[in-house]
Amino acid sequence: MxxxxxxxxxxxxxxxxxxxxxxxxxxxxxxxxxxxxxxxxxxxxxxxxxxxxxxxxxxxxxxxxxxxxxxxxxxxxxxxxxxxxxxxxxxxxxxxxxxxxxxxxxxxxxxxxxxxxxxxxxxxxxxxxxxxxxxxxxxxxxxxxxxxxxxxxxxxxxxxxxxIAGRLDKLDSASGGWGQKAGGGAFRFESPSTSYRAENDLVRKPRPPLPDARLVRQIIQQRAARAKFLDADLFADPAWDMLLDLTAARVEHQRVSVTSLCIASGVPPTTALRWIGQMVHAGLFDRVEDDADRRRAFIELSDKGADAMARYFAEVGQDAMAMA
The missing domain is CATH 3.40.50.2300 (Response regulator)
Incomplete structure (x- = not known):
């Protein structure tokens, strides 16, 4: 190209x-x-x-x-x-x-x-x-x-x-390229709300518990099911999909590798990595080193992220979320 x-x-x-x-x-x-x-x-x-x-x-x-x-x-x-x-x-x-x-x-x-x-x-x-x-x-x-x-x-x-680059690359049939050909970097971009930054301005109540992990997994499955019938690019929201995945993992006491989280994001891994960096910078994700192998690291929902997700589920109601 x-x-x-x-x-x-x-x-x-x-x-x-x-x-x-x-x-x-x-x-x-x-x-x-x-x-x-x-x-x-x-x-x-x-x-x-x-x-x-x-x-x-x-x-x-x-x-x-x-x-x-x-x-x-x-x-x-x-x-x-x-x-x-x-x-x-x-x-x-x-x-x-x-x-x-x-x-x-x-x-x-x-x-x-x-x-x-x-x-x-x-x-x-x-x-x-x-x-x-x-x-x-x-x-x-x-x-x-x-x-x-x-x-x-x-x-x-x-x-x-x-x-745009990914779309053009697919159209460039003459290119012999050495890069990724399938998926590219093409998706519709959605950004997380910046309202969490105003957290200190709110009157804080005791944090409610996180929702049942089975409910969160059900929501994830429902979101993934849309891709069977509609263009997945229309619904790409990597920040939210990763928040859901890490919320369920925190309830289940499971560790999530960066590769697994990239897959859960529903977007190309390079894109997911940019979002992971942004979410770490925002204090919603934590990078946690593997004590058994210092060459490995995991991504976890931070306490700040857990607080936000718990309050979100309490606000909208679990019944409403199950229908999302």
Whole structure:
């Protein structure tokens, strides 16, 4: 798919030098595409190489942005990702890591400190969008901090562009592409209400109990049944679907992996990961490390999220919810 030209005149550090990017990927064509996209974004490629160069562990000055493609990381690669994650967290470098669905839990577990963007089987357009998100969130490239509304707006725009890119990719029969072909990033975007931020302004009553997990599972099944008869894109609401899934899991005392939660969201995993990050940032989800295996992590409904869901079910009534 042909890429539109785009430039960022202010893509520079505090000294006015173009931001540098390091690219690590085993696929030659992918490295070339990434280098082209980075250059068009007004950035400088500091180095490009295969994963072996990254795994070698040589002390090197990495760029302010590091792009890594590791679809099937082994134990050594995961250890390297964990070190890279720690290094990026300390230096302020931004990571964009692409992987496969099978390796998502492993990669997610390795990256607990730097808040990287994780892409799952991404289209080229989704990689460009990820690069644009990095630039939008880089302090030296903007005049003010992103507010909560700004973050949601950016998320909406990202997914709307992803929707268009996915549709175009399906129409591009001549493309040999290396990205995800089925599903893409196409869905109708819905955002969660920001009313939960006004929580402290309410007169709080004791929190009611969470609903029976069987009721919540019934609601989830009813929502999923719509896709049998109507276009699922019309009803995509990943934040709500994940809230329901984690609510049931909390009642059942079950742990939910990031892969499982992505599936429960009903949207492509890269999209689900963006929403998970937003929900963690909003304090509705918690990332919990696996005590038995530090390379794994789970997502749980936070106390704040549980309070909101319990009050919601109490407000609307369980009978009404069962009919939803």
């Amino acid at each position: 042909a890429q539109a030209d785009f430039t960022y005149d202010l893509a520079a550090d505090a000294a006015g030098l173009p931001l540098a990017v390091s690219i690590f990927a085993d696929c030659d064509m992918l490295r070339g595409d990434l280098e082209d996209d980075v250059t068009q974004a007004g950035l400088t490629v500091r180095e490009r190489g295969d994963l072996h160069q990254l795994l070698a562990g040589d002390a090197r000055a990495l760029g302010e942005i590091v792009l890594v493609d590791c679809p099937n990381p082994d134990v050594a690669a995961m250890a390297t990702l964990a070190r890279l994650d720690s290094r990026a967290a300390k230096s302020g470098a931004r990571l964009v890591i692409s992987t496969s669905m099978d390796s998502l839990d492993a990669v997610f577990g390795c990256c607990s400190q730097s808040n990287p963007q994780i892409l799952v089987n991404p289209l080229r357009a989704e990689r460009v969008i990820a690069l644009g998100r990095v630039l939008a969130e880089t302090p030296n490239l903007r005049l003010r901090e992103l507010s909560e509304d700004d973050r949601l707006t950016l998320l909406r725009l990202t997914e709307q562009v992803g929707h």
